[in-house]
Amino acid sequence: MNKPLSNANVLIVDDEPNMCELIETDLRLRGLNSRWCTSAADALESIHHEDFDVVLTDVKMPGTSGLQLCQQLTESRPDVPVIVMTAFGTLDTAVTAIRSGAYDFITKPIEMDLLAITLDRAIEHRQLTEQVRLLKGSTDESHSFGEMIGKSPAMVKLYDQLHRVAQSDAAVLITGESGTGKELVSRSIHTHSRRANKPFVAVNCAALTETLLESELFGHVKGAFTDARGERRGLFLEADGGTLLLDEMGEMPMSMQVKLLRALEERTIRPVGSDKETKFDVRVLTATNRDLETAVAEGRFREDLYYRINVIGLELPPLRSRGTDTLRIAEHFLKQFATAENKSVDGMADGVAEKLLSYSWPGNIRELRNVMERAVALTRYDKITIEDLPEKISNFQSGTIFIGGLDPAELVSMEEIERRYIAHVLAATQNNQTQAARILGLDRKTIYRKLKQEEA
Numbered sequence: 125m126n127k128p129l130s131n132a133n134v135l136i137v138d139d140e141p142n143m144c145e146l147i148e149t150d151l152r153l154r155g156l157n158s159r160w161c162t163s164a165a166d167a168l169e170s171i172h173h174e175d176f177d178v179v180l181t182d183v184k185m186p187g188t189s190g191l192q193l194c195q196q197l198t199e200s201r202p203d204v205p206v207i208v209m210t211a212f213g214t215l216d217t218a219v220t221a222i223r224s225g226a227y228d229f230i231t232k233p234i235e236m237d238l239l240a241i242t243l244d245r246a247i248e249h250r251q252l253t254e255q256v257r258l259l260k261g262s263t264d265e266s267h268s269f270g271e272m273i274g275k276s277p278a279m280v281k282l283y284d285q286l287h288r289v290a291q292s293d294a295a296v297l298i299t300g301e302s303g304t305g306k307e308l309v310s311r312s313i314h315t316h317s318r319r320a321n322k323p324f325v326a327v328n329c330a331a332l333t334e335t336l337l338e339s340e341l342f343g344h345v346k347g348a349f350t351d352a353r354g355e356r357r358g359l360f361l362e363a364d365g366g367t368l369l370l371d372e373m374g375e376m377p378m379s380m381q382v383k384l385l386r387a388l389e390e391r392t393i394r395p396v397g398s399d400k401e402t403k404f405d406v407r408v409l410t411a412t413n414r415d416l417e418t419a420v421a422e423g424r425f426r427e428d429l430y431y432r433i434n435v436i437g438l439e440l441p442p443l444r445s446r447g448t449d450t451l452r453i454a455e456h457f458l459k460q461f462a463t464a465e466n467k468s469v470d471g472m473a474d475g476v477a478e479k480l481l482s483y484s485w486p487g488n489i490r491e492l493r494n495v496m497e498r499a500v501a502l503t504r505y506d507k508i509t510i511e512d513l514p515e516k517i518s519n520f521q522s523g524t525i526f527i528g529g530l531d532p533a534e535l536v537s538m539e540e541i542e543r544r545y546i547a548h549v550l551a552a553t554q555n556n557q558t559q560a561a562r563i564l565g566l567d568r569k570t571i572y573r574k575l576k577q578e579e580a
């Protein structure tokens with residue numbers, strides 16, 4: 125059996141659901157992910173939200189035909205090859221399809237091995253075109269940024285913001301769950317900015333006591349406190365001309381917040397124990413996984429400082445909302461660890477991609493990195509298998525929430541959907557109510573109340 129490149133994502137478009145299901149099942153057995161829809165309009169909508177490596181479409185469909193879909197895609201997504209399915213003997217339609225920009229055609233009834241070969245070629249063609257584009261140095265800037273991996277709509281939107289942010293010198297507040305890449309983003313902003321050949325300095329505000337943090341940031345003079353045997357310049361001056369990342373900003377004590385605000389407003393620092401002010405030229409980036417707006421509302425974070433550091437706000441999406449980026453990043457770590465461990469592991473066995481895509485990744489990319497490191501170390505084969513994944517992932521219940529079929533008797537109320545979704549999020553977060561509350565946009569009390577109602 126010919127096996128197309130694994131982990132590729134295929135969109136099947138046919139007005140007959142049975143046909144879609146048949147193809148989907150066959151492709152799954154060959155290690156390909158696919159989704160299907162029954163109209164061109166739905167296909168265009170899906171492509172807008174998710175990255176597909178190839179589209180396989182029927183020609184004859186009510187509404188917009190497969191040929192029209194092909195024309196529209198050639199214009200809006202020339203990078204995605206389209207294969208059309210035509211009825212046997214209608215070669216003229218096939219020719220029209222190719223003229224409309226289709227990559228290839230296949231006749232119905234479909235011979236699955238032939239379809240696999242055709243898909244394989246289309247996917248390879250796409251990859252080669254992409255490589256040529258990269259080699260020519262003509263990468264579309266808005267589709268990448270520094271070392272960050274990902275092509276999902278959420279990431280493309282972020283890259284676009286990052287390109288603009290890097291050009292400016294404004295303060296940036298980067299928010300996002302733990303492990304979503306806040307530090308990586310900060311470094312990338314620095315290396316794409318006019319400050320790139322000056323230092324990038326990062327400090328974890330949560331790791332130091334208040335006194336230490338002050339002297340770490342602003343420096344101290346000799347004898348300023350018991351342990352201050354020598355003089356210290358402090359990170360603001362060490363980063364001079366460059367970029368300073370204040371990480372875990374949400375943990376900064378109130379009294380330190382006052383001192384930082386003053387420094388940022390006056391662009392000067394005063395080392396501990398000194399009465400002399402020194403000017404600095406630093407771009408300040410801050411990062412936090414806390415909700416600073418709530419902290420301001422609750423009086424735990426100064427409002428004036430919040431506005432000072434949040435001139436531009438960047439929110440990093442959690443991994444679970446990045447679709448098949450999870451697989452791209454997993455493949456990247458897989459290669460990296462295989463090289464480091466000197467093991468000839470070069471991909472994932474059947475079923476692994478599905479598991480990675482259905483897990484909720486509360487620890488985001490850092491967790492994915494650890495999972496891939498462990499899997500590469502454990503595997504006894506040349507591909508990672510489901511057994512090499514931690515149990516919480518291999519046993520994870522996929523995220524489908526049943527909302528009933530088309531029989532009105534089966535349909536449920538909004539309240540019931542809400543209840544099912546809360547239960548799902550709690551299961552996905554291993555009952556971590558704080559995290560569940562953040563995902564649901566509800567406070568913990570409300571979740572508790574809703575669960576109580578459910579029990580009543």
Ligand SMILES: Nc1ncnc2c1ncn2[C@@H]1O[C@H](COP(=O)(O)OP(=O)(O)OP(=O)(O)O)[C@@H](O)[C@H]1O
Pocket residue numbers: 271272273274300301302303304305306307308309412413453489490493
């Ligand atoms: N888009 C990405 N592509 C590839 N690797 C990534 C991406 N985003 C993050 N990483 C990697 O994931 C790991 C965690 O990222 P990072 O430390 O930047 O997260 P963070 O949001 O700062 O975490 P925390 O809130 O816990 O400090 C790092 O190894 C980083 O290089």
